[in-house]
Amino acid sequence: xxxxxxxxxxxxxxxxxxxxxxxxxxxxxxxxxxxxxxxxxxxxxxxxxxxxxxxxxxxxxxxxxxxxxxxxxxxxxxxxxxxxxxxxxxxxxxxxxxxxxxxxxxxxxxxxxxxxxxxxxxxxxxxxxxxxxxxxxxxxxxxxxxxxxxxxxxxxxxxxxxxxxxxxxxxxxxxxxxxxxxxxxxxxxxxxxxxxxxxxxxxxxxxxxxxxxxxxxxxxxxxxxxxxxxxxxxxxxxxxxxxxxxxxxxxxxxxxxxxxxxxxxxxxxxxxxxxxxxxxxxxxxxxxxxxxxxxxxxxxxxxxxxxxxxxxxxxxxxxxxxxxxxxxxxxxxxxxxxxxxxxxxxxxxxxxxxxxxxxxxxxxxxx
Amino acid sequence: xxxxxxxxxxxxxxxxxxxxxxxxxxxxxxxxxxxxxxxxxxxxxxxxxxxxxxxxxxxxxxxxxxxxxxxxxxxxxxxxxxxxxxxxxxxxxxxxxxxxxxxxxxxxxxxxxxxxxxxxxxxxxxxxxxxxxxxxxxxxxxxxxxxxxxxxxxxxxxxxxxxxxxxxxxxxxxxxxxxxxxxxxxxxxxxxxxxxxxxxxxxxxxxxxxxxxxxxxxxxxxxxxxxxxxxxxxxxxxxxxxxxxxxxxxxxxxxxxxxxxxxxxxxxxxxxxxxxxxxxxxxxxxxxxxxxxxxxxxxxxxxxxxxxxxxxxxxxxxxxxxxxxxxxxxxxxxxxxxxxxxxxxxxxxxxxxxxxxxxxxxxxxxx
Numbered sequence: 001x002x003x004x005x006x007x008x009x010x011x012x013x014x015x016x017x018x019x020x021x022x023x024x025x026x027x028x029x030x031x032x033x034x035x036x037x038x039x040x041x042x043x044x045x046x047x048x049x050x051x052x053x054x055x056x057x058x059x060x061x062x063x064x065x066x067x068x069x070x071x072x073x074x075x076x077x078x079x080x081x082x083x084x085x086x087x088x089x090x091x092x093x094x095x096x097x098x099x100x101x102x103x104x105x106x107x108x109x110x111x112x113x114x115x116x117x118x119x120x121x122x123x124x125x126x127x128x129x130x131x132x133x134x135x136x137x138x139x140x141x142x143x144x145x146x147x148x149x150x151x152x153x154x155x156x157x158x159x160x161x162x163x164x165x166x167x168x169x170x171x172x173x174x175x176x177x178x179x180x181x182x183x184x185x186x187x188x189x190x191x192x193x194x195x196x197x198x199x200x201x202x203x204x205x206x207x208x209x210x211x212x213x214x215x216x217x218x219x220x221x222x223x224x225x226x227x228x229x230x231x232x233x234x235x236x237x238x239x240x241x242x243x244x245x246x247x248x249x250x251x252x253x254x255x256x257x258x259x260x261x262x263x264x265x266x267x268x269x270x271x272x273x274x275x276x277x278x279x280x281x282x283x284x285x286x287x288x289x290x291x292x293x294x295x296x297x298x299x300x301x302x303x304x305x306x307x308x309x310x311x312x313x314x315x316x317x318x319x320x321x322x323x324x325x326x327x328x329x330x331x332x333x334x335x336x337x338x339x340x341x342x343x344x345x346x347x348x349x350x351x352x353x354x355x356x357x358x359x360x361x362x363x364x365x366x367x
Numbered sequence: 368x369x370x371x372x373x374x375x376x377x378x379x380x381x382x383x384x385x386x387x388x389x390x391x392x393x394x395x396x397x398x399x400x401x402x403x404x405x406x407x408x409x410x411x412x413x414x415x416x417x418x419x420x421x422x423x424x425x426x427x428x429x430x431x432x433x434x435x436x437x438x439x440x441x442x443x444x445x446x447x448x449x450x451x452x453x454x455x456x457x458x459x460x461x462x463x464x465x466x467x468x469x470x471x472x473x474x475x476x477x478x479x480x481x482x483x484x485x486x487x488x489x490x491x492x493x494x495x496x497x498x499x500x501x502x503x504x505x506x507x508x509x510x511x512x513x514x515x516x517x518x519x520x521x522x523x524x525x526x527x528x529x530x531x532x533x534x535x536x537x538x539x540x541x542x543x544x545x546x547x548x549x550x551x552x553x554x555x556x557x558x559x560x561x562x563x564x565x566x567x568x569x570x571x572x573x574x575x576x577x578x579x580x581x582x583x584x585x586x587x588x589x590x591x592x593x594x595x596x597x598x599x600x601x602x603x604x605x606x607x608x609x610x611x612x613x614x615x616x617x618x619x620x621x622x623x624x625x626x627x628x629x630x631x632x633x634x635x636x637x638x639x640x641x642x643x644x645x646x647x648x649x650x651x652x653x654x655x656x657x658x659x660x661x662x663x664x665x666x667x668x669x670x671x672x673x674x675x676x677x678x679x680x681x682x683x684x685x686x687x688x689x690x691x692x693x694x695x696x697x698x699x700x701x702x703x704x705x706x707x708x709x710x711x712x713x714x715x716x717x718x719x720x721x722x723x724x725x726x727x728x729x730x731x732x733x734x
Contacts, residue, residue, distance in 0.1 A: 073638065073665055080635045095666070103635060107666040268447045268470060271440065298440055299462070299474040 001065025001090035011078045013044055013057045019201045020053040021046040021071040032068035034115045037061050051198040051233035052118040067094050068110040077105050118232045121223040126216045127161055131206045133181045137168040138203040140329045144170040144177035145196035156193040156236040169243050175322050176359040192217045193240055198233040251338035253311035259335050263327040265303035269294040270320040272301045281320045286313040316342045317365045326358045368432025368457035378445045380411055380424045386568040387420040388413040388438040399435035401482045404428045418565040418600035419485040434461050435477040444472050485599045488590040493583040494528055498573045500548045504535040505570040507696045511537040511544035512563035523560040523603040536610050542689050543726040559584045560607055565600040618705035620678035626702050630694040632670035636661040637687040639668045648687045653680040683709045684732045693725045
């Protein structure tokens with residue numbers, strides 16, 4: 001195998017595929033990237049068996065072949081090579097020699113035969129969505145995915161398509177995050193539960209360009225097709241929680257608040273809250289004001305912010321971190337918060353439209 | 368105690384003094400900063416008993432007093448307060464209430480009586496030096512300070528003044544780093560060994576402005592006086608190694624090389640070297656070329672760079688990290704390297720002048 005390519009393009013594609021490569025694996029070949037020549041292009045594949053990334057790049061193929069090279073070491077070597085053309089020559093014993101100006105680096109590779117191939121996904125149920133929208137949907141919901149495996153289905157995000165509407169939902173038993181968007185390719189109905197870890201990496205690969213990507217779903221897999229790069233992941237099997245039932249439509253108290261002011265105040269209250277045992281902040285809604293307090297052995301915080309309040313006064317308490325996780329991803333200048341009682345969830349929505357819905361369970365305070 | 372001050376000035380001074388405050392201490396009061404009112408100013412003191420920092424700041428003192436407040440928590444709180452005036456009121460039980468716009472944060476403080484006072488340093492042996500020069504001297508030598516306590520004296524840097532020349536020397540048994548500069552306040556002779564940890568923090572506080580600071584040395588302490596801020600440290604007692612004897616004046620091979628080209632090549636060779644057992648790079652000097660190689664189970668690197676060579680050809684090996692530590696701090700475009708044999712030290716100097724001298728012991732290679 002022999003080819004030449006530019007250092008910066010090579011590095012970029014290695015770093016993309018590397019997102020699927022485990023740092024340590026009991027199967028050493030998985031710590032590598034599979035390089036193959038295919039249709040006059042270079043194809044790179046990395047996988048952790050849960051999801052895989054394959055990416056094509058243009059290269060000057062001098063001799064066909066394939067090899068598995070250690071991913072982390074290779075990317076560090078290529079990153080430190082000068083910004084020039086690299087010539088890569090793989091010998092019969094899978095040693096890859098990289099020549100670049102006055103540098104020659106030889107890396108011991110592995111025979112490609114044992115490298116697992118990525119599953120084929122039958123391209124029938126496909127939607128198209130803009131990269132930027134998908135990236136935002138992931139960023140604005142993924143923090144609410146369950147991290148423990150007690151209910152495996154909650155470690156994934158529900159992606160649901162109904163007509164032109166695409167919805168992503170994550171929930172972990174304490175909070176729910178929902179983000180809606182539009183697709184140009186209406187489907188009768190489609191839903192799939194994608195592992196949170198996969199979506200995290202998908203989010204890192206998507207750039208902010210307003211190009212479309214396609215998402216294809218089969219019974220057991222989902223394929224994100226970005227053109228030169230394809231990400232293939234297994235899906236979580238089972239029924240997601242009926243999230244629509246959880247979100248209350250009624251409220252007793254509705255509050256409109258400035259997101260930044262609210263966020264700064266809760267951020268300060270968090271500093272003292274996290275010194276305590278249960279990371280608690282208390283909200284008191286009264287007379288068009290929200291009073292935010294926290295206390296622990298280290299001290300107290302008292303914050304007073306102006307709000308637009310409609311309905312009854314209310315005292316309610318939340319986990320400070322869950323509240324901050326949500327506020328960090330909201331970009332709207334103002335938000336609308338609905339409350340019912342001090343033991344029922346708070347629902348956060350935009351002032352206009354229905355792009356997102358967040359639900360936070362309160363903490364019961366015995367005081 | 369009661370005073371008002373601006374949020375950003377308060378934060379700046381807290382963050383300066385905090386550099387002497389240990390993150391954890393068996394004596395909890397040391398995790399705090401002592402606040403005192405003195406001559407119409409606010410004085411902050413932090414210490415880890417090895418060195419201490421005191422800093423004065425202008426504040427509107429409404430009521431005199433003193434208190435010790437938890438350093439890390441306070442700095443986080445102040446960092447998250449809005450950029451406005453803060454009013455700080457300390458109650459009789461040492462609870463400090465910070466009021467800033469609509470925020471009120473109360474932090475539990477400690478009585479100041481047990482806070483250790485910093486030693487007095489008799490200001491007789493004093494030199495003046497520019498901040499920028501001292502900052503450079505520290506940065507360019509401190510990496511060679513010994514980290515293990517086998518020979519405690521080597522965990523410090525020698526600061527030596529002879530006439531107008533100030534010299535800082537660090538050495539750890541494998542390498543030596545020496546940096547020279549000038550002072551406007553000639554002394555017959557002065558020398559002191561300053562703990563590496565102290566110098567590290569001094570380096571962080573010095574900005575790049577070309578103001579002077581004064582350094583005062585007594586038998587047991589050294590004082591860095593930056594005006595509003597003073598750093599007082601114990602010194603290491605004992606004799607430093609006679610470093611002048613170690614640096615060979617003769618050579619058999621003299622090499623001039625481009626620092627950046629050399630550095631990039633050794634950086635790449637390090638990637639493979641560090642996968643091996645002893646992090647070794649080999650240099651081969653011949654025919655106006657330096658060939659740099661490294662190898663381990665993971666692969667090999669071969670680098671060829673042009674040099675100006677005077678004298679015999681030579682093969683010699685070094686610890687890759689020690690070589691990189693040195694190259695990282697050299698800003699000259701070119702350097703001069705002197706070699707004698709493959710088992711004697713390499714001496715690195717500027718092409719012109721004598722601002723710095725680095726000495727690196729080679730690694731004996733049995734091959």
